[in-house]
Amino acid sequence: MAKLPPAEWTRREDLAELVAALGAEHMRWVGGAVRDTKLGMGVKDIDAATTHQPEEVVRRLKAARIRSVPTGLQHGTVTAVCEHGPVEITTLRKDVSTDGRRAEVEFSSDWREDAARRDFTINALYAHPVTLEISDYFGGLDDLDAGRVRFIGDARERIREDHLRILRYYRFQARFGSTLDEDGEQACADLAPTLKGLSRERVGWELQNLLGLPDPVDTVRRMHARGVLPVVLPEVDTAGLDAFATLVAAEAAAGVPPCAIRRLAALLPAEPKVAETLASRLRMSNAIRRRLATAAGRDKNPDLANPQALAYRLGRESAVDLLLLTGRDPAALDGWEVPVLPLKGGEIVARGVAAGPEVARILQAVEARWIDEGFPDAGRVAQLLDDALAGQN
Structure with a gap:
């Protein structure tokens, strides 16, 4: 069985305390931390999946004196506030119903069932917190090796569950993909109009995540050619x-x-x-x-x-x-x-100019010359003020 290569985050003492609190057999590292570590990339966010119900997660964290935040209890998510960074812990789930924007879920105890509701195979990799053995239910490791972003199961079904997955597909393709999944691309093109039903904030945020990648040029061109980009950026x-x-x-x-x-x-x-x-x-x-x-x-x-x-x-x-x-x-x-202009309006008033519009005019005139001269020092600014005041007389 494939293993996660040792990484700095896997040796963190605060995470070891978290594992001890939840029990190693009841949790797995999951998602981006596993994927990026397998690729030898840096890890920013750490997520865990667990068979414990959310209330039990909170109870166990409290007993271990680890502060928790109920960030999404209705969806099974509790954030553990660890010494070196937060960890989102989510109870295994299965979808009951979806409408393309949100899902109703039931908690589960089946790891494969939880993996099946995720978006892409490369995001459905689970690592044992002690042995670092990776559970891969849908060929995510092979897809990582091939540079392929592939929906889990039927691409259209995954997109109908959450329309934002269209934009996520292209973001992950720009970041990880070197081999195109033609079925996934076609599904995104066919269902692109569904993006109109999403929250505009979600669309804007996902677009920023995509555009901020090192080199998304080819991906953005393909989004335009496939008719996806015109839906969100006409x-x-x-x-x-x-x-x-x-x-x-x-x-x-x-x-x-x-x-x-x-x-x-x-x-x-x-x-x-x-x-x-x-x-x-x-x-x-x-x-x-x-x-x-x-x-x-x-x-x-x-x-x-x-x-x-x-x-x-x-x-x-x-x-x-x-x-x-x-x-x-x-x-x-x-x-x-x-720099900051080394001149205040009060200094102009002190030179005998009545407070009001004339002070602002002189200040602006001095500032304009100061900028044109390349931001000289206070001595030169004093000379510029003298010139402006002389021109006033």
């Missing part, structure tokens, strides 16, 4: 796909980490109203909405030739967005901290 056309590919390459060349919001901006037309409408539709935060709108106005910004001025006026994040989106090098911002 604003995207061929030009947007090309701009997206160019941006991903530019990020890599500049050594800038992938950014889902910047990449979403590349996919959209360079029109602020379009960006704002999309952000509203996907229920994105006001901060993201402003960032997308700023990125959409990239072709009209007068500071593009001066990266530091751009960063001062818009913030470093948006400046990097605009520079990369317009084919410019953001290297001028490497290690550069946005």
